Amino acid sequence: MQPLETTDSCCNVIHEDTVTQVREAAMDEQAVTDLAAIFAALGDPTRVRIIRALSVSEMCVCDLAAALEMTQSAVSHQLRLLRNMRIIKRRKSGRMNYYSLDDEHILTLFETGLHHVTHR
Amino acid sequence: MQPLETTDSCCNVIHEDTVTQVREAAMDEQAVTDLAAIFAALGDPTRVRIIRALSVSEMCVCDLAAALEMTQSAVSHQLRLLRNMRIIKRRKSGRMNYYSLDDEHILTLFETGLHHVTHR
DNA sequence: ATAACATATGAGCAATTGTTCATGTATCAC
């Protein structure tokens, strides 16, 4: 635990106990990074549409591009990103690649966010 | 509802019924934008730390900067962003500004994400 | 009034991001 210094900030600590309390409750660096990365992955309109689409049905890249009226390349780039984040998974079948949500948790997170947005 | 054209994509529609089904289930543009914006607001390590801190206690900018070991200016900029998104709210008191989470929903969303990240 | 402090904010800049374009790989039909 670091001493309560101001470091390079311009102002001083006002409530020393609060600062200490918050520092003790701090998440570890890995959790912060991972959590931010998951939210960031969901934080783009195109990827929101993709996840929404895949929540309806498993889909191939081709159909996704058509449904979202986007380039196959653009969709493919985003699919790779979502797959790297383990948000979606791929099933190969012949020359087609079928994508689907990797986990039910993702849908829960997605719908929690949607609920927040639509209720107000 | 648009006809099932390929638009500027390179490939054709494979499963016409699936594409139609996905298009019918599509979110309206505003919901897509709002949802992406909320997730994007949570999708940054600094803002994750800020929200975590404010989940412990209401805090002034000064203490937040000290707790996160960041510049007052950097924190202030992010606070403005979060406030514009209605994720946090401000309570003025003298020359101090106390920030806190705007809504319990935010904490639910935050913890749902955290749960997803820590369980695997 | 003057100084000190808490905070906000605009400009600027490096880093990241989302798309397009061109091209590569893999599978199928012939």
Place this chain on the structure above:
DNA sequence: GTGATACATGAACAATTGCTCATATGTTAT
């Protein structure tokens, strides 16, 4: 084999982002 199709991917480029720096605003103390 050749061509067509489904998809992946690197490069490039414009747009966005998160910070720093300087400065402005507003409150308190003297």
